Amino acid sequence: MRFQAASDQALLVYLGEEISAAAHERGVRLLRVLRSERIKWLRNIQPAYCSLLITFDAVAVDHAEVQAKISELEMRAKKLPALKPRLVEVPVCYGGEFGPDLEDVAAQRGLPAEKVVELHIARTYHAYFLGFAPGFAYLGDLAEEIAAPRLETPRKEVAAGSVGIAGRQTAIYPQATPGGWRLIGRTPLEIFRKDREPMGMIAIGDQVRFRPITRAEFLAARRA
């Protein structure tokens, strides 16, 4: 574990120096302990691949005190029993109007579009963390054969439910937002709803699988 001051009110806690299941698991355990404690000075926790950003009340504590508390909690986090991950299945209509970049990705990687879809649905993905916008889960790791860089110029608006890829990650846009990921399909599911509990369909540590559906199935699901 390594600590790094990020701002006068925030501390980065690195649980590893590379993207790995072990570092992520360590971060999730620490997150569980932090959330179960009632720590008065704790203002926010932002998890990522192998780090937690801790924002604290700088009137009450300084970086050294936060660091001491985190070190103590990490000892307890190690002893937590592992949680069985939840599996979330996401139906996706690939290509066409819903996946305007599918052909591009296929051409870039020298694969037929069907092969891109096949590789996308073949894996079970790990939800590393949520970021960018409410409910946006960074899912990995995408098969190397279909990894593709972000668009040079992001779209001004990406439709809610769009499934995109960027590098070795894939994700579902929960709301209509600007976005630079390459879009290969769309789900009829409402990934994030503020009037639902929980609001987000995917949480940190979940496992996610994609299942192909036809355009007719997509439209039927949207009507339901």
Add this chain to the structure above:
Amino acid sequence: MSLLVVESPGLQTTVQDFGREGFGVLGVSASGAADSVALRLGNLLLENAPGTPALEMTLTGGTFFFPDGAVICLAGANFGAQMDGKMLEPWMPHAIFPGKRVALGATRDFARCYLCVAGGVGVVDFLGSASTHLLSGLGGWEGRALRKDDVLQIGRLEKNIRRRKLRPEVLETLKPEKKLRVTRGPQFDWFVEEARSALAGGEFVVSEDSNRIGLRLDGPRLAAQSRAEMISEGTPLGAIQVTPSGQAIVLFVEQQTTGGYPKIANVIGADLHCVGQLRPRDTIRFEEVTLAAARELWIEQQRLLGSEERLFT
């Protein structure tokens, strides 16, 4: 409840309070007032709770009709507010009689003006806060900036408001500065010596392409030593991240919660309200301070903002 009718919205007017901090696990950034100091003082002058929801206007204000009357206070930048051709001074409560309208114009000094209302602006909370998050279309008034003919509920005045004035030295101490104090960012060491000295001594211009998500700065390019891919990590409010082309971006209240660009520095807490008052084309500079000094400044600012005796005459 009384009503507020938007006759013209201004450039970008949203409902804001102190934001919804604490939902990083859901990928939700805090949002909230760009100048939380102005929001707090405006509310305190109305004897509201400090984080009561108000209208945040940007660069150019709107025109608002009060069919039932209200008591308001304008805080932050001076947008030349008028009622019936009479100027409404900022930083003091004004009674708006039923059927009157308040018209605001272009800014005369800074970027954001708050129209605070005794009893507050009423919207449905999202995750415990009234603040609008424009990027995701959540919170505030229908998750968006106000439009012509929107009708919002506002508090009804139930008590007499004491005629208090801010001490002149308070506004002087909290005046938005164009020299921002920073602490070193987590990837400070990644940057070459020229980049570090450019940050410390250089002038940067706030680009037109700046908003509540972030402020893009034109100026010296800040080169990183290694081109090593960074692993995305949580980004604090006020982080100065640098794109591969060397452009600095100050992450602000509606920022993405994580990012993969190296962060050379971070604006200190006590100067974040100054960021909210920067206008496009403003020239700014940075000054490095230690974490300990930044903390002292923060504690002193919090003490001042929490002390009725020190704030008001």
